[in-house]
Amino acid sequence: MKDTYYDLMRRQGISRRSFLKFCSLTAASLGLGAGGAEAIAQAMQTKTRTPVIWLHGLECTCCTESFIRSAHPLAKDVVLSMISLDYDDTLMAAAGHQAEAVLEETIKKYKGNYILAVEGNPPLADDGIYCIPGGRPFVEKLKHVAKDAMAIVSWGSCASWGCVQAAKPNPTQATPIHKVITDKPIIKVPGCPPIAEVMTGVVTYILTFGKLPELDAQGRPKMFYSQRIHDKCYRRPHFDAGQFVEKFDDAGARMGYCLYKVGCKGPTTYNACSALRWNEGLSFPIQSGHPCIGCSEDAFWDKGSFYDHLTTIKVPGLNGVEGTADQIGLTALAVAGAAVVAHAAVSAIKQSRSPSRNDKVSEVEK
Secondary structure, three states: OOOEHHHHHHHOOOOHHHHHHHHHHHHHHHOOOOOHHHHHHHHHHHOEOEEEEEEEOEOOOHHHHHHOOOEOOEHHHHHHHHEEEEEEOOOOOOOHHHHHHHHHHHHHHOOOOEEEEEEOEOEOHHHHOOOOHHHOOHHHHHHHHHOOEEEEEEEHHHHHOOHHHHOOOOOOOEOOHHHOOOOOOEEEEOOOOOOHHHHHHHHHHHHHHOOOOOEOOOOOEHHHHOOEHHHHOOOHHHHHOOOEOOOOOOHHHHOOOEOHHHOOOHHHOEOOHHHHOEOOOOEOOOOOOOOOOOOOOOOHHHOOOOOOOOOOOEEEOHHHOEEEHHHHHHHHHHHHHHHHHHHHHHHHHHHHHOOOHHHHHHHHHO
16 A cells, blocks of 8 residues: 555556646535645645445445446546555455455455445344345444444445335334444435435545545535535526426426425435536436435435425515415415406506597597
8 A cells, every 4th residue: 555646547647737637626526625626636646545445235236336427536536546445345356255355354454544435234133134245244244344444434325324225114124324333433425326426525535634524413524415405406596486396297397497396305405416416417306307305315215205395395485475385386376366367457447548449530530
C-alpha cells in the first residue's frame, strides 16, 4: 500500500490535466467550493490507497449496479485509482475458499485501517440461517469483519433501514446494520438504490479527508440528504399553485402538473434526486412522469400504497393562506369556476347595455 492515488493514475496513463479535471468534477459533485479541488488533488498525491471490504447480505445487488454506472467520478476511477477493493464477492474474480482467504488476509494486514462497505442486511431470526455466505450466517460474518474496521458505510435502504426485507411482518427479522454494529462510526447512504454519484462521492470524501462527512440526525451525509426532493423539484411551482395531476394521463399530467395527488412522496423524502438526477444527470422518476415513492426514507414499504398521497402536507394557498393539497386544489377550482361565471355575467351586462346591430343601423338611417 505504498502507492498514492496519483501514482497509480499516472501509471495508467492519466495526464496531469485529466487528473486535475477529475479533482474539479469530484469537488463540484461534493459541493466543496473553490478550494475543494485543490484539497482533493493534495490528498490524492500524498495519501496511500485505502483498503475496502464490501459485503453483501440480504439484498438484490442494485446498489452495486448503481455504483458501477457512476459518471462523476467514474466507478473505474474509484475502484482502480482511489480505493483498494480487496474483497467484493460480486465484482472480484476470486470465488469460494480463495475469496474467503483474501478476506481474512485483508482483515489481518490492515487491521483498524480498512473501510467496511455493506450492501444488504443480516436476518436475525433462527440464528441467521436465512442468509448463509461461505457456510456461516451473514450476521456472524458482518460482526467478524466490522470488529477491526475503521468505519462502516451502509449502502442503500436495505443496510440503512431494512427496506423490503424488513417490511411487515418481517419473518426473517431482517435488521439494519446500525442495530447490529453499535461500536463503529456508520454512515448511511439510503436509496433503493442510492444515486451512483452519491455513492462514489461519499467514498471520495472519506478517502480524501480521512473522516466521515457531516451527518444529519439519522446518520446520512448532509451534502446529499439535507434537502427534500420537493425543495428542488421542477414541478414545485405547480404544487404551490395548487395544480395537481388527479390521475395518470389526465390533462394535468400532460401539462406537467405536480404529482403529489397520485402519490408523490417528494415533500417528505430527503435525497438528491431532483438535483443530481440519474443516468449522468439525464432524468429522475418525477421527470419521467412517475411519483417519488420515498425509497430513501425509513420504512417506506410500510407507509401504504405508493400511490396514496399524504393529505396533511401544507401548501401555499391563495392570498398567502395555507391549506392541504386537497383544499387548495378545490379552492383553485372554485375560484376558476367563479371567475368564469363572473366573466359571463359581466359580458351579459355589457351586451345588454350596448345597442344591438339593428339599433345601430336604424340610428344611421335616421
